[in-house]
Amino acid sequence: MDQTDSLAKAARRSIPARRDALPYILLAIWLAGMLAVLGGALFPPYYHAVPILLWSLGFCVSGMLVGFLFGIPRSLPSGTVNMPPAAERTNGKRRSGDEPAATETATDASNTIFLGTPTPMEINSNLVEVSDWLTKIIVGVGLIELKSLPATAQGVAAFIAPSLAIAPDTARAVAGGAMLFFSVHGFLIGYLLTRIYLSIMIKRADSLVKNASVRLDSGKEIEVTELSRLQQKSLEDMQQAVTELLLARTAGDGEKTAASLAGLPTAQKPAAHVLWLDDHPGNNTLLVEQLARNNIQVDLAQSLAQAQVLLQKNRYGLLITDMARLEGGRHAKNAGVRTVREVRLAMPDLPIVVYCSKDTATSYGKQAEAAGARFITSSGTSLLAQVNRLLREERQ
Numbered sequence: 001m002d003q004t005d006s007l008a009k010a011a012r013r014s015i016p017a018r019r020d021a022l023p024y025i026l027l028a029i030w031l032a033g034m035l036a037v038l039g040g041a042l043f044p045p046y047y048h049a050v051p052i053l054l055w056s057l058g059f060c061v062s063g064m065l066v067g068f069l070f071g072i073p074r075s076l077p078s079g080t081v082n083m084p085p086a087a088e089r090t091n092g093k094r095r096s097g098d099e100p101a102a103t104e105t106a107t108d109a110s111n112t113i114f115l116g117t118p119t120p121m122e123i124n125s126n127l128v129e130v131s132d133w134l135t136k137i138i139v140g141v142g143l144i145e146l147k148s149l150p151a152t153a154q155g156v157a158a159f160i161a162p163s164l165a166i167a168p169d170t171a172r173a174v175a176g177g178a179m180l181f182f183s184v185h186g187f188l189i190g191y192l193l194t195r196i197y198l199s200i201m202i203k204r205a206d207s208l209v210k211n212a213s214v215r216l217d218s219g220k221e222i223e224v225t226e227l228s229r230l231q232q233k234s235l236e237d238m239q240q241a242v243t244e245l246l247l248a249r250t251a252g253d254g255e256k257t258a259a260s261l262a263g264l265p266t267a268q269k270p271a272a273h274v275l276w277l278d279d280h281p282g283n284n285t286l287l288v289e290q291l292a293r294n295n296i297q298v299d300l301a302q303s304l305a306q307a308q309v310l311l312q313k314n315r316y317g318l319l320i321t322d323m324a325r326l327e328g329g330r331h332a333k334n335a336g337v338r339t340v341r342e343v344r345l346a347m348p349d350l351p352i353v354v355y356c357s358k359d360t361a362t363s364y365g366k367q368a369e370a371a372g373a374r375f376i377t378s379s380g381t382s383l384l385a386q387v388n389r390l391l392r393e394e395r396q
Contacts, residue, residue: 022196026189030060033181040174047164047174055160056178063186066138070187071194072131073202153179216289272296272391275316277307277339279325284355287380294388303327304339311347317394318387319343323356323364333360337367344372351390355383 037056041049142149154172156179161171274291278284279302288298299314301307304327307319323336332338336354343352354361354368354376365376375386 022192026185026192029185030189033185037178045166045170045174047166047171051160051163052174052178055163055175056182059179059182060186060189063183063188064190067187067190067192068194069131069134069138071191071198072128073195073199074128074132216285220285220289272317272395273314274298274318274320274387274391275301275307275310275314277301277304277319277321278355279303279322287383290384291387294384296387296391304335304342307339308342308346311343311350316350317391319350319352320355320383320387321352323354323360323368334364334367336360336373337364337371340368340371340373348372351394353377353383353386353390355380 034053034056037052038049040047041052145152153176157172157176158168160175160179161168164171164174166174272295274296276284276288276298278300281288281300281302288300291298299310299316301310303325307321310316311319321336321339324331324333325335326332327335327338336356340352340354343350351374352372354365354373356364356376356378358378361376361378368376374390377383377386
């Protein structure tokens with residue numbers, strides 16, 4: 001999970017949730033208008049309350065319908081997904097302790113890519129198409145008939161006036177005011193609530209349909225978008241490993257480097273037991289799956305306290321820890337250093353590997369090594385190789 005999600009969760013723990021005030025503001029304005037309409041029925045000019053209330057509600061509902069049509073969010077074409085900004089795609093994923101990018105725009109057209117293949121289930125976008133069609137017609141007709149709109153409004157007010165049973169001039173003024181207020185306010189209600197809340201509901205519904213899950217060999221399920229993100233990180237690690245192999249081969253040390261990166265013995269491995277400490281274990285799903293294929297059982301912990309309990313209960317051949325994570329409700333960038341230090345005091349012989357982002361490794365790598373970490377890396381490929389190597393040394 002990226003830094004934004006981590007900080008958002010921390011903020012939600014420390015700041016009480018506040019209700020959205022927009023619906024209450026719109027409701028208060030609507031009630032004020034209704035009270036004003038009723039005031040004219042209870043006090044001079046004493047028009048009939050039922051007709052003016054019915055017309056007011058009618059104008060309000062009509063305005064809400066038009067606002068609903070204008071506020072329907074436009075969905076992305078089939079087969080497209082929103083990608084993180086380029087700064088977040090550079091390293092495949094951003095760990096919880098990564099520093100934010102220096103410049104990062106909120107919306108960028110380059111963040112949307114086309115996958116090339118349609119989704120398994122197409123989202124029905126007929127409502128969006130109808131909305132586009134009707135809004136274009138309404139705007140077009142409104143611009144063409146703009147000069148005649150005042151006369152049309154006066155005609156509607158004159159049509160309503162007799163039902164109020166008061167002086168014609170006063171009745172037309174009351175009807176015109178109710179028509180203007182409730183139609184405009186109804187439009188704002190329909191547009192704002194549709195634009196804000198319908199977008200959220202549609203996004204949730206689309207995610208349930210489009211973001212299908214994939215079952216891994218171990219039986220775990222992972223969403224397609226998350227799988228794509230993690231695979232991108234694995235591909236970048238592999239590219240880096242291949243580059244190192246080519247450079248090492250040029251230097252005449254190719255076989256040694258290849259064995260170090262692969263870290264896989266030819267014979268069948270005996271079972272091994274590893275503890276992985278990370279407050280966002282979903283980021284490591286594919287690496288845990290790869291370790292399981294190598295006959296390495298991985299237990300997960302999300303805090304140092306959970307890890308210490310598991311270390312007392314079970315015998316592990318190795319501990320993997322992240323660097324920055326939430327501990328006790330607070331975000332600690334050097335939590336991995338503390339983990340290495342405390343675990344080494346309790347279990348001096350247990351190998352500890354730190355898996356974190358490049359920035360975090362640069363900032364706190366030397367401290368972790370001084371505390372007793374055997375290896376620090378930001379590459380999943382190097383992590384798998386070192387885990388296999390350390391476990392092999394542990395067995396020997």
